[in-house]
Amino acid sequence: MSIAAPEPKANMGQPVPRYDAVAKVTGMAKYAADMPLANPAYAYLVTSAIAKGRIDSFELTEARNIRGVIDIVTHENAEKLKDVKLFSEGGYMSTTVQPLKSADVAHDGQIIAVVLADTFEAGREAAHRVKVNYRPATPSTTFDSPGTTSGPAKGQASRFKEDPKVGDFAKAFDEAEVKITASYETPTQHHNPMELFATSCVWTGDNLTIYEPSQYVYGLKNGVAAQLGIDADKVRVINYYVGGAFGSKGSTTPRTAIMASLARRLNRPVKLVPTRDQGFTIATYRAETRHQIQIGANRDGKLVALRHEGAEVSSRPDAYVVGGTKTTTRLYACPNVDSLVSIVHADRNTPGFMRSPPEVPYLFALESAMDELAVKLNMDPIELRRVNDTMKEPIGGKPYTSRSLMACFDEGARAFGWSQRSAAPKSMTDGDWLVGYGCATTCYPTQMAPAAARVRLQRDGRVRVEIAGHEIGNGAYTVIGQAAAEKLGVPFENVSVHIGDSDLPPAPVAGGSNSTASTCSAVMMVCDQIRQRLFRALMPNESVIDKAKETVGMGQTPVAESANSGRPLDREKAFDALGVSVVEEYGEWKPEDAPKDSFRAMQQGQVRIVGGSAMSDKIAYAFGAEFVEVRIDKWTHEIRIPRLVGAFAAGHIMNPRTARSQLMGGLIWGMSSALLEATELDPRYGRYVNDNLADYLLPVNADVQDVEVIMLSEQDDHINPAGVKGLGELANVGTNAAVCNAIFHATGQRIRKLPVRLENLEV
């Protein structure tokens, strides 16, 4: 065991090395743009230089004359594709803006033309020689821009059902002994996965194959089919590996159907590798948000009143909303709660999920305000969380299925050395460094969605698992393989895992951190079906179903035992009794509370995610406590983070190695979000000005020092058969506030707007 492969604690699987490790270190892992194509035409996008207005005309002669150019497609000659709804409104799309449909421009960087050429180089040159005559209008681009429209999220976004409230906030706040009112802001951010938004389309007769990095191959398959107006069975999406996604590859973006249409027109494979800057506008992003928090508390720290008002930017046509009040109003015990979320519609591309979409901005606000309250109460911030910890959420009174928040604080504090902290701001220094310690709660809803799997077991103990899951760096191959190996009692090396292909049984979007819980629950269920067949062959007179049922759910039965189930199954004998060499089972799993149409929706690429705060009789979240040491040079205001410590509890941990890496990456993401990341918008033109990897600040190796991840043992039998709480989005939530809380401790200055840059400090 090493730091990278932590010793498993109770209710944790083995830290086996990644299933796909050799493929990834040898360059053999084929990402979408790596798939071989026969004589592809290269597509190169031309995107809009205005954010609003119309295209008067194109001047294409010069571009068309470039040697190797095959065609240039604009709204004047493109196939008209069908309109499809936004994914969050029952459709598939990341945006309802349909490029190449008309002369209208709805946002900066919208696709307005596509050059097709025999080489990438010719396509690029021709794209640079396309001249566009615009009739621009003045865009309204963000908060406070004249001409935006705004209104409550409730009523315009169908996924946003309710502004949570309980009791009488106004009265309780009015009468509270201690009060905080503060406003917070978070910036526009872009996911910037390292892999570009590539798409290749190949037609064989009337069958279409798409190679594209996707967090949802069934969604993409159905979304593109709907846009093209063809049978979804004719479309296959393949992506064995996704080079990072973080939400950006979850919904269908307009580029894919455009490429499919062009490939059909040319009768030739088409390959698109958009540029990095195009990725800022042809896919989604995390929109800027604003918050006002009001907290009333007793002198002992108990909350008596809480109000969270949030505002988010979306595009003109779409009501995309993250609505994190569903979490912030339920996190702590508080009898009087009020909230309101509104949407501001601007001339922008439609935002979309980005790692912990609601929690990152909304918990930044709440957890900063909690720290402000602790300061005002002269109370240790951990004790403030302890006083308000609860096993029942306050809005509906539903019980948390499990909640190890304070255990995380206690373990994290010990590892971090929180007791060394002197409470007063500006009281800790080291030479020229002002030192600050800060902490915050982190949490993420436990979500699941229906999934199906096919599993084959051979007499010799070899196993093949098929499920259209997604390897986005989450370790999907590995944990799916482990789930099958553990259930069927075979070595991990015996399992071959097949994912990333929409011809396989459907899995949900790899989003909302539901992937491991959903896919492993489905695979385990199907493995149980196999076990039942084998048991039945050997013990025809016994109640074999019950026998196999005992092993359902690693939450109930420790892993090793579940593989053996008390009575080891003699596999070879069972096969001989059955008289076959292979047993194969297909099964569809759905979580408790899943709606009736779940399985049909699953086949159609529409997810029915359940969990979090949306369950009927309970609420399920993973929790953690995050600690930050910040150092600020008192002369230059340089900000460094020498230490990040996170302690997390997320139910059954399938693989401590992959889990630790995801949590570690999350902590660094959170630090990056707090200190570095912001997409700078030029409000005059609605244009992202730092749309490249040099100007969009991301952490590099030298920005990261000690990062410690602690995983607590936790068992939760009320969530899903795998007992898993998703953790891919758990660690980058609390970090934002923890950094600002540490900066306050170091400097006495409260920063309420992210990211914190040295020019914001007035030490």
Next chain:
Amino acid sequence: MSDKTNSTTRSGFDRRMFLAGAAGSAVVPLTARAAGPAPNAAAAPDPSLPVDVTLRVNGDSRLLTIDARTTVLDALREHIGLTGSKKGCDHGQCGACTVLIDDRRAISCLTLALAAEGRDITTVEGLAKGDKLHPMQQAFIEQDAFQCGYCTPGQIMSAIACVKEGHANSEADIREYMSGNICRCAAYPNIVAAVKQAAPEILKG
């Protein structure tokens, strides 16, 4: 491209003229250039015609007929079929395309294939000897130094060079000299651990 960056005419910079010069310098003997510009412009080769270039990659020579503007990265990926090296920005900003050219790390998206002719290019595909992984590859697996794996080929090539350059003597050194390779999954601490693990074996030879 984004139309907003369409400044070919405004800046007066003409890529085709520039490249004609670049290509010329690679194939025309110096003496010819010393004689001054070609007297007859019509005799200059058409810069949009493909050119022949031989690249030596992982020990194998490959003759390619490609656009003169083709980068080493695109030559590897689109023409030779070696897709291990990745495109993350095409601008020299991310390091995903890092290869070794004559044993030094190079950003293959900013290196023209023509400029690499006659030099030894090593890519991630050229590291393992049969089934035996290079020590750096093995260390990346053991230290779980990646998640999505997209930056990994570039990280590994950089890491090998980092060791050979003598920049792997401390964690601070490794962090500094590995900072040209962005990992959005943020596997950084594990990358540092992997470089530390593999360094002694690599230096031993």
